[in-house]
Amino acid sequence: MTDKTKYTSFELYRRLMLEARPYWVHISGIFLLSLLSTPLSLLTPLPLKIAVDSVIGSHPIPAFLEFFLPAGIVGSDHDILIFAVGLTVVIALLSGLQGLTSSLLRTYTGEKLTLTFRTKLFRHVQRLSLSYHDTKGTTDSTYRIQYDAPAIQWLAIDGIGPFVTAGFTLAGMIYVIARLDWQLAFAALTICPILYVGSRTFTPHLRSQWREVKNLESSAFSVVQEVLSALRVVKAFGQEEREQARFVRHSSEGFLVRLRLAWAQGGFGLLIGVTTAIGTAAVLFIGVRHVQLRILTVGDLLLVTSYLTQLIGPLASLSRMTAHIQGSLASAERAFSILDEATDVVEKTLGVPIGRAKGAVVFRNVYFAYDKDHPVLHDISFAINPGTSVGIMGMTGTGKTTLVSLLNRFYDPTDGQVLLDGVDLRDYTIADLRNQFALVLQEPVLFSTSIAENIAYARPDAREDEIIRAAKSANAHEFIVSLPDGYDTRVGERGMRLSGGERQRISIARAFLKDAPILILDEPTSSVDIKTEEGIVEAMEKLMQGRTTFIISHRPSALHGCDVILHLTSGRLVSTRLVASKGASFDLVRDGQKVTSVHTKPISEKEPEIV
Numbered sequence: 305m306t307d308k309t310k311y312t313s314f315e316l317y318r319r320l321m322l323e324a325r326p327y328w329v330h331i332s333g334i335f336l337l338s339l340l341s342t343p344l345s346l347l348t349p350l351p352l353k354i355a356v357d358s359v360i361g362s363h364p365i366p367a368f369l370e371f372f373l374p375a376g377i378v379g380s381d382h383d384i385l386i387f388a389v390g391l392t393v394v395i396a397l398l399s400g401l402q403g404l405t406s407s408l409l410r411t412y413t414g415e416k417l418t419l420t421f422r423t424k425l426f427r428h429v430q431r432l433s434l435s436y437h438d439t440k441g442t443t444d445s446t447y448r449i450q451y452d453a454p455a456i457q458w459l460a461i462d463g464i465g466p467f468v469t470a471g472f473t474l475a476g477m478i479y480v481i482a483r484l485d486w487q488l489a490f491a492a493l494t495i496c497p498i499l500y501v502g503s504r505t506f507t508p509h510l511r512s513q514w515r516e517v518k519n520l521e522s523s524a525f526s527v528v529q530e531v532l533s534a535l536r537v538v539k540a541f542g543q544e545e546r547e548q549a550r551f552v553r554h555s556s557e558g559f560l561v562r563l564r565l566a567w568a569q570g571g572f573g574l575l576i577g578v579t580t581a582i583g584t585a586a587v588l589f590i591g592v593r594h595v596q597l598r599i600l601t602v603g604d605l606l607l608v609t610s611y612l613t614q615l616i617g618p619l620a621s622l623s624r625m626t627a628h629i630q631g632s633l634a635s636a637e638r639a640f641s642i643l644d645e646a647t648d649v650v651e652k653t654l655g656v657p658i659g660r661a662k663g664a665v666v667f668r669n670v671y672f673a674y675d676k677d678h679p680v681l682h683d684i685s686f687a688i689n690p691g692t693s694v695g696i697m698g699m700t701g702t703g704k705t706t707l708v709s710l711l712n713r714f715y716d717p718t719d720g721q722v723l724l725d726g727v728d729l730r731d732y733t734i735a736d737l738r739n740q741f742a743l744v745l746q747e748p749v750l751f752s753t754s755i756a757e758n759i760a761y762a763r764p765d766a767r768e769d770e771i772i773r774a775a776k777s778a779n780a781h782e783f784i785v786s787l788p789d790g791y792d793t794r795v796g797e798r799g800m801r802l803s804g805g806e807r808q809r810i811s812i813a814r815a816f817l818k819d820a821p822i823l824i825l826d827e828p829t830s831s832v833d834i835k836t837e838e839g840i841v842e843a844m845e846k847l848m849q850g851r852t853t854f855i856i857s858h859r860p861s862a863l864h865g866c867d868v869i870l871h872l873t874s875g876r877l878v879s880t881r882l883v884a885s886k887g888a889s890f891d892l893v894r895d896g897q898k899v900t901s902v903h904t905k906p907i908s909e910k911e912p913e914i915v
Contacts, residue, residue, distance in 0.1 A: 309638050317459070319640055322893040323421055324460040334461060337406040344471045346480060349610030351395070356601030359385045371665040414457035422453045425606045425639060432507035433648035435674055443526035443717040448638050452518065455635035463629050477611040484604050485594055488587055492612060495583035496641070499576065506572045507630055514634035520558035529553045560604035572626070580774050587612055603882055641873045655733035659854040661740040661853030662725050663690035663821045665711065670720035672706060680706050681875045684720070688868070690821075693853040695863035704856045708824050709874070710740055711854070724822075744844075746827035750799030757792040758799070758810055762818035770817060778843045805840065812843050817875035823853040 320587075324331060350366075359381050364370065373387070376742040411636070429445045437445070457594040482489035531538055531547045538547055591608055600608075665688045672681040680703045688694055696704045709715055710722050713729055722729050729737060750758050759774055760766040766774075771791065775781040783806055787793040799807045808828060815823060828840060844855075845865055857863055871879045 311640065313633060316633055316636050316640070320456055320459050320636060323424075323456055324417055326420070327417055328738055330409060330416075331445065331460060334406060334409050334413060337402060337409065339472060340402050341399070342476050343559050344402060346397060346476055346611075347391075348399075349607050351392040352610065353603040353607045354388045354391075355385060356606060357601050359388065361603065363601055374589075377597060380473075406485050415462050417460060418454045418457045421639070422449055424680060425449045425453055425642065428643055428645075431552065431647055432645055435648055436492065436835055437643060438674070442530045443524060444522050445642065446517075446529070447522040447525050448642050451521075452635035452639045455632040455639065458632045459629065459636060463625065463632060481608050484608065485591075485600055487590055487594070488608055491586040491590055494586070495579045498579045501624055502572065502579070503573045506568065506575075507626060510565070510568055510572075510626070510630040512635055513568060514631040515608060515637065516561050517558060517565060517631075517813070518634055518638055520561060523556060524551060524554040527554055528752055532894050537744065572642065578834050584612055588817060593885065613698060630660045639684060649716055649734070650730075652731060655729045655736065656727050658725075658727075658736045658740065661821045664688065664723075665822070665852060666721075666723040666726075667707075667710075668721040668723065670717045670722060671712065672715065673701075674717050679718075681717075684877050685724045686870065686880065688852060688876065690852055691850060692868060693866045695866035696867045696872065697858070697863070697869060701874040702872040704872055705826055707861050708854050708856065711822070711824065712738055712743070727851075740826055741822050742818045742820040743814050744808070744823075744825045744828050745809050747798065748804075748811035750795050750807055752795065752797045752799075754792045754794055755787075755790075755810060759791075759813045759817055761814055766817055770859055771813075773808075774813045776816035777816045778809045779839045780813050780843075782810035783809075805896070808840055809843065811846060812840065816847055821851055823848060823851045825853065825855045825857075827858070854901050 352367075354365055365373070365384060377397075390569075425447055427451065478489050478493060481492060527550055529549070531551070538544060543778060587608065591600060591605045595602060595605050655873045667684045667686050670681055670684040671679070673679040684707065696875065698704050706715070711729070713734060717732065724732070724737070724740065751761070756768070756771050759771050763770075767838060768791075771783060775784055775791075784791055784793070793801075794800050795810075799810070804809070812828070825844060828844060830870075848865070853866075855866060856862060863869060870877060
């Protein structure tokens with residue numbers, strides 16, 4: 305599904321309730337505590353009625369109280385007044401305890417709900433294919449996890465509960481008023497259909513505007529994240545004012561939509577205010593007339609007026625909450641839409657088990673395209689024996705990185721097969737498959753933790769001596785121990801407190817520690833100087849020993865130890881050079897779809913050549 309898909313309110317509530325199912329006990333407790341507010345609300349004006357009618361006036365106390373109270377209290381005005389005062393304090397105390405308990409339980413349940421839902425979103429976003437993130441960008445996903453996910457808390461706890469409680473309170477108050485005077489109850493009820501019709505009219509419009517607000521806020525958020533992540537470039541070109549103007553432009557669009565939203569909310573609030581005022585005026589007019597006709601007592605009128613005051617306040621609040629509910633539904637819609645995104649890389653339920661791969665890799669008639677209009681790889685076929693080091697050459701944009709990305713199943717081939725040890729990669733579980741690879745990228749990726757934690761990223765349980773041994777193998781130990789905090793040195797965001805060469809050596813140390821049977825090196829020396837490259841190449845040569853290795857590089861020095869050189873042009877494998885042990889080389893040139901080999905062993909028509 306995409307954001308343009310309209311989820312019905314029923315569908316959203318159904319899915320929200322399914323998400324909240326593990327916390328039904330907590331939500332039920334909140335609901336029961338909320339229901340306690342109904343009798344407490346009904347009791348709140350009772351002491352005033354008793355004081356007016358039974359202490360100041362001469363009317364008997366309500367019959368249900370007379371049944372419970374001792375005869376001595378019922379017969380004394382002073383004792384009745386003391387009872388009314390005490391009842392006021394008790395009701396206030398009970399109301400306070402109910403509110404405190406409800407608040408604590410609501411906060412606990414709401415935070416747990418939000419954390420669980422955010423975790424689910426984060427897990428799913430990590431499992432979405434790279435093509436999704438390449439298309440959508442990461443900022444929108446970040447916004448949905450951080451700002452849209454809390455909608456589940458508001459809807460499941462702060463949204464539904466008050467509506468249900470208000471419904472019970474409304475029913476209770478109308479019942480009591482009807483027992484006193486059915487005409488007053490009818491007058492009070494006349495506002496409900498108007499409020500319902502108004503709500504049905506305004507809510508679709510509010511949802512649409514909230515959806516637009518969320519999209520625009522996400523767009524403005526993306527500008528901030530993009531600029532801060534590329535701040536060095538922004539400063540280098542002196543484009544701070546330009547980026548500020550871009551941020552203001554995106555934010556202003558959201559500002560205008562929020563103004564329209566506020567206008568719609570204000571119009572709805574005006575309708576609520578006028579409607580409730582008319583209902584109150586009708587009750588006041590009828591009530592006063594009935595007091596004059598001695599149908600009601602003054603205490604009864606005060607009781608009814610108090611009920612209406614308590615009722616109209618929540619009704620107005622609920623009406624205002626309708627706008628917030630639509631905002632939360634829009635957020636829930638965005639959150640569920642990302643959960644409904646299907647991953648391009650589908651994992652089999654029961655995959656082929658794999659411990660440590662031997663490292664034999666076969667590409668069999670592989671095609672790949674990010675979309676149907678942009679093919680990247682065309683009919684790639686080759687086979688590699690375990691322990692072979694493979695260099696991949698070609699101009700920028702010829703599909704070199706895409707080729708090795710298929711090995712990790714960052715993407716799946718559009719057509720054809722990639723096999724590891726004779727098994728299609730799609731038959732392995734993704735976790736088992738990716739555990740067979742160690743990856744060193746052109747731009748080393750470090751996290752804002754310590755050097756030791758970055759080296760141990762693939763093996764968080766690694767011992768200190770194992771981390772140090774990996775760093776020594778990567779020629780990184782010497783510069784690490786020279787730092788003030790050694791292995792505990794924090795590398796800063798994306799490792800920017802270290803030089804490019806230092807970051808790359810930590811990345812190589814991480815690959816040493818993982819000890820995977822297959823190694824992928826993607827332009828590992830392209831961003832360092834010649835002197836630094838020598839140390840990195842030396843570390844890479846040690847790392848490559850006994851492993852199947854794929855190296856992408858434009859620098860011949862990085863490929864001089866390779867057994868095989870694959871040359872890509874426009875997504876096609878145009879030549880393969882076999883490097884003999886004595887330095888002689890042989891070219892294998894593609895002629896159409898077949899490979900002409902100098903090997904004495906003929907090439908099978910069914911299998912690509914093993915080189």
